[in-house]
Amino acid sequence: MADEKKLTSRAEDFSAWYNEVVLRAELADYSPVRGCMVIRPDGYGIWERMQRALDDMFKATGHRNAYFPLFIPQSFLQKEAEHVEGFAPETAVVTHGGGKELEEPLVVRPTSETIIYAMFAKWVQSYRDLPLLINQWANVVRWEMRTRLFLRTLEFLWQEGHTAHATHDDAEEETRKILGLYRDFAEGWMAMPVVTGRKTESERFAGALRTYAIEAMMQDNKALQAGTSHNLGQNFAKAFDLKFQSESGGMEYAWNTSWGVSTRLIGGLVMTHGDDKGLRVPPLLAPTEVVIVPIWRTEEDRTAVLEASARICRSIGDWERREPNLIRMRLDDRENVKPGAKYYEWEMRGVPIRLELGPRDLAQNQAVLVRRDNGAKQPVSLDTLGEDIEQLLEQIQDDMLFEARARLDANTVRGEITYDRFREIMDGQGAFVFAGWCGNAECEAAIKDETKATIRVLPDEEFRSADAPTRCLKCGRPAADEALWAKAY
């Protein structure tokens, strides 16, 4: 009986474990439509927290939200040669409306560059209109062959930022600024350490000059591209005639950037922090930070414990946390469910702190706090409960990042490495391997063929090895750059 309730262990079958956690923690469900996903309230609650945090960060850096249509005229997508080539194979196309065949098919947006820059062209006349800093929260559709809950679904929710600038340097600065913002979010809110850097030509966004990304390590040592930021150059400005009159009076094409993160982050969160008991959600993103499990034996105990629980919820708790200094707290007052069963259930759902309250505690004016991340228990006085919980939540947030970073470091390989050794690693448990690259796409492709590992990024300065690699991992010629290699989702 107990066995049936146990999860598949992560070590045994990571994929099966991941699916089980997502489904049993009720984050999402399969929909009747192939490849689409239903995000349930528990999963959406995490997304809402992510949205709020990111939205605040975007606004603090001068961006504003707007909304553009779901449908894009097919011809729009075709105006940028590389863009259409990149996205045409995975678009869904509407050919009929109102019972009639449409004159021009409408593409369900796979991304909104085209429609947004078509509008930008109408809004920008002068350098005084720049920079134009817009963000959109939306759903997009990409007809992927193979899907996976949260990580790759036909439809997904995301945020896509689109900006226009007067100069290349301004656009580049924006692209880098957002990459840094994504990194801060991943590490500060998700407790998910990342490596930042530039994508190679083969992984560059279709239509971009340069693509930057944050890459996180999952618990099977595979990389997850968790966010991208593109310097689009003038490619789309030229395609959509997005021009402005400069200070000196001439007409110039604007410089664009686009950047996005999606509900994929929820998958990343699960694969970064989940354990064999289920989900672990970092406090800042947890829809419920504290769950109170009351314990009683007699009728008087029950009354007293429930009363005390309600009092705690009223004084320091707020389910929605409209008040920033109140704690998102839930009371699990279900009868006929024993405390032990409740423990397992909330552990599966990843609530960061469990507050146990029973007659023995009440007699001592205390409660027992149990951490989800490491299982540590500690009694705390009811008089200082609010402060103690706040402090513990911060501690958990920090510890989760620390733990994830330790795992990333432990599974990172640096220094001179033979190709045989590299293959051994990729055939085995995998790793983030920092190694030299000659800069040739042939070497990159050959390695992908032979090992399934790809260059995730050419890492930013901060992540480079102290001793720069001297030779290409594959061909042994002098290294033009240092690359981060890993198998990826």
Next chain:
RNA sequence: CGGGGCGUAGCGUAGCCAGGUAUCGCGCCUGCUUUGGGAGCAGGAGGUCACCGGUUCAAAUCCGGUCGCCCCGACCA
């Protein structure tokens, strides 16, 4: 789209080779007793056995086809 596996109650499954009343566990409902790590007893509800066709007195089971899902590849946030 290639290779492999699987479709039986909300979930997980037995039965299929050797055709004959639909199996078990979890969950759900009712009642009583329980409640500091997955409660016990009693009673109960819930099924076009993925779909279509064929063979047969009789099909979850045999045969042909279709659809869907999962895993591994190719593609990708």
